[in-house]
Amino acid sequence: MYEQLRKYILPELIPSGTRVMVAVSGGPDSMALSHLLWRYTQEESSRGVSIVLTHVHHGVRRESDAEAVMVQDMAKKWNVPCLVHRFNAKRYAESMGQSFQEAAREWRYARWKEDMLKEGCSLLATAHHLGDQAETILYRLLRGSGTAGLAGMYPSKGSIIRPLLSFTKADILNYCAREAVPYALDDSNQEPVYVRNRIRLELLPELERSYNSRIQETLGRTGELLRWDEEYITRQVKAAWDQYHYQDSQGTICLKLDVFKEPAAILSRLLRKAAMQVTQEPRGLGFTYVAMIMAAQGKPGWSQDLPGMRVKLTDEGLQFCRSHIDAGQKALNYKIPLVIGQSVEIPGSGMVISLLKEWNLSSVNSHTKRENKIAVFSSDLLTQVSKQSLVCRTRQEGDKMWFKGVGHKSLKKVFQEAKIADDARNRIPLIADEAEVLWIPGVRQSGLYRADNEDEKIVCILTSRIGRSI
Numbered sequence: 001m002y003e004q005l006r007k008y009i010l011p012e013l014i015p016s017g018t019r020v021m022v023a024v025s026g027g028p029d030s031m032a033l034s035h036l037l038w039r040y041t042q043e044e045s046s047r048g049v050s051i052v053l054t055h056v057h058h059g060v061r062r063e064s065d066a067e068a069v070m071v072q073d074m075a076k077k078w079n080v081p082c083l084v085h086r087f088n089a090k091r092y093a094e095s096m097g098q099s100f101q102e103a104a105r106e107w108r109y110a111r112w113k114e115d116m117l118k119e120g121c122s123l124l125a126t127a128h129h130l131g132d133q134a135e136t137i138l139y140r141l142l143r144g145s146g147t148a149g150l151a152g153m154y155p156s157k158g159s160i161i162r163p164l165l166s167f168t169k170a171d172i173l174n175y176c177a178r179e180a181v182p183y184a185l186d187d188s189n190q191e192p193v194y195v196r197n198r199i200r201l202e203l204l205p206e207l208e209r210s211y212n213s214r215i216q217e218t219l220g221r222t223g224e225l226l227r228w229d230e231e232y233i234t235r236q237v238k239a240a241w242d243q244y245h246y247q248d249s250q251g252t253i254c255l256k257l258d259v260f261k262e263p264a265a266i267l268s269r270l271l272r273k274a275a276m277q278v279t280q281e282p283r284g285l286g287f288t289y290v291a292m293i294m295a296a297q298g299k300p301g302w303s304q305d306l307p308g309m310r311v312k313l314t315d316e317g318l319q320f321c322r323s324h325i326d327a328g329q330k331a332l333n334y335k336i337p338l339v340i341g342q343s344v345e346i347p348g349s350g351m352v353i354s355l356l357k358e359w360n361l362s363s364v365n366s367h368t369k370r371e372n373k374i375a376v377f378s379s380d381l382l383t384q385v386s387k388q389s390l391v392c393r394t395r396q397e398g399d400k401m402w403f404k405g406v407g408h409k410s411l412k413k414v415f416q417e418a419k420i421a422d423d424a425r426n427r428i429p430l431i432a433d434e435a436e437v438l439w440i441p442g443v444r445q446s447g448l449y450r451a452d453n454e455d456e457k458i459v460c461i462l463t464s465r466i467g468r469s470i
Helices: 002-013 028-043 064-078 089-096 100-119 130-142 169-179 195-210 215-244 257-261 264-279 287-295 327-331 358-363 366-370 411-417
Strands: 019-023 050-057 082-086 123-125 245-247 253-255 303-306 309-313 318-322 335-337 342-346 351-357 374-378 390-393 400-403 407-410 430-433 436-440 457-464
Touching: 002 028, 019 028, 019 100, 028 050, 028 064, 028 169, 050 064, 050 100, 064 082, 082 100, 089 100, 100 123, 100 407, 130 195, 130 215, 195 215, 215 245, 215 257, 215 264, 253 264, 257 264, 264 287, 264 309, 264 318, 287 303, 374 436, 400 411, 407 411, 411 436
Parallel strands: 019 050, 019 123, 050 082, 400 436
Antiparallel strands: 245 253, 253 318, 303 309, 309 318, 335 390, 342 351, 351 457, 374 457, 390 430, 400 407, 430 436
């Protein structure tokens, strides 16, 4: 296993001189990966590769404390840096309105991204193996994924590498036994309470017993073949996008009518890409909606309202327009510079936004505080924002918010989590520094420029024009 990694896999995945962040849970997979990469740095020292370990304590299982210590001890023995993060995963999932698995995964990757920047790492190594690949492909097959999803996980994509993707769980356990690598077992992985757990514990073993004893290798090979196809199709789609895409005088995303002559494999991807440009939804347009547009066959006069947009065919082309906004909403399109010590009226809304020194806080009534119509910032941190870029405005494309322990989220996702209706989103004033939204009055404040107890504070408050809180 190690020799195959040393000779063929790791030189392809890790350029010389690279610093690699290794995600270590304490289980056999990640402990084996850590040992393999550490061994590689020692035996192939001329390549100048180094590693940093990162571990997340989810605050759920009693064994977690011992697992964190085990990872730290191993790092100390190898004389490599080790970062340990602790958080209450269950409480975080509840606060974000997400499943435990989804929330914990989001939190982990946000931490790892921060760790990479802090430690100067350009790659993140995770311990996904062949069994994980088979599980992922089956899971996506059951959800109706296309070739992009059925291609599974990539050995290398962006800054993430998965060196163990071609090895089985048995290979990993054998390596741990042979090299005396310590590890911990998470009993929750043996509970068929999540769909992915049931695939791993029930479906895959049944397929191995009754249909194909080498089902994992078969699914892994299928994923690799589909990755080859997907990489080729992606290049074709890029060329087709350059050929058919344009923006009209209003900035509307359009495709030329000739796009309907393209094969379904190309056309469907172009439709998803165009829709994504409008809605900023990374998962793209669903199959039902894509098929609906394709069925129009490029005939001018057809139109359809879809989630977050309206699609229509004209003599000029296929247009992807943002959802209709009524005249009242159009009037609320503004961008007002904010100055400390001043209050400004938001046009057409009957609302006033003020940026005040801390000593003005006594004038704020309790209702305003309860309704989340006040945001408190650090004066020192806020002064880092130029006077021209701190504004009160309506939303715009590319808006995002940063939260401690999570990282950036699109403004659309923040609105979705807060269950804010689509038509209301266009009327809500935002306090922003360019594309960085700092505060949505009545909804949420970002983690940027927040004040500690000892900081001098700046208060931003939203009130009605007559001085009563909204």
